[in-house]
Amino acid sequence: MKPLNLTKEIEKNEKTKKEILxxxxxxxxxxxxxxxxxxxxxxxxxxxxxxxxxxxxxGELKKRTIRNLEKNGIKVIEAKDSKDANKKIKEIIGKEKLVIKSKSNTINEINLNEALKDKELIETDLGDFIVQIFEGKEIHPVLPSADLTPKEISKKIKEKFGKDVQADPEEIVRFIRGYLREKMYEAKIGITGANVISSDGSIFILENEGNISLTSRIPDKHIILTSFDKIVSSREDALKIVKAGAIFGTGQDYPVYVNIISGPSKTADIQDKLITGAQGAREVYLILLDNKRSKILNSEFKELLYCINCGACLNFCPVYHQIFRRYGSDFPGVKGVIISYFKDSGKNAYKNGAFFCTTCKQCGENCPMKIDLSELIRKLRKQLSDKKIAPDTVIEMVKNVRQYGNPFGKLEEGKVPKKLYCC
Ligand code: SF4
Structure with missing residues (x-):
């Protein structure tokens, strides 16, 4: 492994702070x-x-949802983990070479890009497209490329496509729009995530750019990958979640587009004969991923399943503001740490930052779902410490409390303890 160039890393981090904060x-x-x-x-x-x-x-809600979606003509497939989801997606794609996709945390979670490395997979979200041409990792769930300047992007476009595009956001967007339009009209497969599913049979996807509308309507097949915790009882409830995503995610009172998909495109305009695929997708697939969520559901971390991935917690997290993507796993921050505990191991959760949180509680106070992330991290730390996965100082302090009733160890009258464990 290449040794870490600390000066370069610090400079990069400072630049990220300047751009994104x-x-x-x-x-x-x-x-x-x-x-x-x-x-x-x-x-x-x-x-x-x-x-x-x-x-x-x-349990019941999921059964009702699947019944109603299937009644509407959507093919519902359940996937137990990332491998299973990737396999099922590949079966639907078949021999098609070009696949377009939109931003989705669930798609990132299953590492679809890696699974489809034999295909031409094009990101259609502008920020994700930029991250893709840089071959990097998104810095924030709703601000994927906010750490890159127009100058850097224009240089990369020249390098990748041989085109001179001014280092101006408007010019860059114009170039990417033209490039993506051609790919969208050529693609037969579009993959998106989903923000909410209502049990009465509709899938809600919010966006500002319009790329999701095009990705879900232009190709013949639309594959939606999401997880069962996105299900709510009714369309009315779903619209409230959509609104919350916009207000708490990016400070908008409503997103520019709300795609409500309740089946494949259809028409009965000619002699009342029902034909699918009028202008939108002929086939719509919904892949419902579990990936240890059932385990989370039956644990003391159940609250994590209320999350709508708005990213608001990160906007207030003092740790994330210092180290960004080094904190968390598939998802940044505390949520990512807990997910890695369930998906991988305690050691991974430790490595991803289980002991980084300052428990300032800013995340919970600004979370639309009132998820007390600092309480969840406290529970995780307890479980990890019980397994002796914790910083040495924590293990020593716990041992001292158990043995001497204080964190410092054996106390002697008039003497300062050898270790004060501060800072
Ligand atoms: S934990 Fe709360 S604030 Fe953070 S992404 Fe989820 S819903 Fe948003």
Missing amino acids: PIMYSYKERRDKILNEEEKEKFREELRRIKEKAIDGI
């Missing part, structure tokens, strides 16, 4: 202009109730 702070300001404190709390209570009800009754 002002954007994250502006989201809070914008959110506070939409909802005052009282409205915000009322909305959070309501959202919490919606998700609690859904997750508590998820």
